[in-house]
Amino acid sequence: MRLERRRKYARDWYAHNRKKRLKQNKTWRDANKAQLKASRQASYDPKKQRARFEKWYLSNRQKVVANAKRWRLLNPDKHSNSEWKSVLKRRYGLSVEQYMAMLKRQKGLCAICQKPYSTKRLHVDHCHRNGHVRGLLCARCNLGIGYFADSPRLLKRAAGYVNKRPHD
Secondary structure, eight states: OHHHHHHHHHHHHHHHTHHHHHHHHHHHHHHTHHHHHHHHHHHHOHHHHHHHHHHHHHHHHHHHHHHHHHHHHHOHHHHHHHHHHHHIIIIIOOOHHHHHHHHHHTTTBOTTTOOBOOSSSOEEEEOTTTOOEEEEEOHHHHHHHHHTTTOHHHHHHHHHHHHHSOOO
16 A cells, blocks of 8 residues: 555656656756767677676576576466577578468378377478478478488388388
8 A cells, every 4th residue: 555655656746847857867968968978889889788798697697597497487388489489480481470371281281191290380391401491291201301311312212112012
């Protein structure tokens, strides 16, 4: 109750004295133009800013790591989604909307085995030479292509091998 009254008083006081505060701020800024300019230039220098951050991070590393860990534990869905979005963009150049459009085109099925995915998401299949995205695959098909090093020649030989051998 007391806190609410204090907040209300502060809001009312700031609203009532707005012009006075603005005038005081302007007067101070006019008197300290050189100091403000120097501080702005120092804060916008990317190298200095990076150095300040690294120094701060090194002295607060344990706190930063603990806070990040706590946030991940409290927000597991947000963490996995944000990480997934950044991986999509960084590795494959895809937005979530583009991924969802691909998923819709494939009717939610793996591009190779045509089975619905059993894991959380289908994997983005891409050419390792040029980075071109080919489609969405289940984990088994994605690993299979990876084991054959994306080689159509090896995949054809494997298909021929499987077709020659008697099935159980």
